[in-house]
Amino acid sequence: MNFVCEVYIRPRADILDPQGDAVLSALGHLGFEGVNEVKVGKYLILKLTAPDSSAAEQAARTMCEKLLANPITEDYTLKVSTEA
């Protein structure tokens, strides 16, 4: 079966995020008020073939740990759905 696995990777709360700070500063220069914090992470969409949903999730989790996310500086969450 074909699955779509969405991976949401964000900087850990206690890690400096200079990219987020740059976006926050740019929003301020553009006149946007009321923005208190910005964090910039990655959003990956994987299309993969697996026997079932839990195998797809496990495969995606392993990919995150081996390649996609940096476990020292980033947290990630996954959402697996059947490909439409």
Next chain:
Amino acid sequence: MNFVCEVYIRPRADILDPQGDAVLSALGHLGFEGVNEVKVGKYLILKLTAPDSSAAEQAARTMCEKLLANPITEDYTLKVSTEA
């Protein structure tokens, strides 16, 4: 009130995504099978103060259009929630 606005930005379906292709290739070299496509986008977490949820969403949408997303090459979706 304080809101958390999560922004999911992805390359449009008909746009080449070399970063996604690079990740797909790297996953193959690491021995992951069954991955058919990878798209790499951005995941932003904005903390902002707004009178209500719909004002927060409207502000975030304007930020996407002015700065965060490239409307020519990217699609985005938003999720607004109350800050815990």
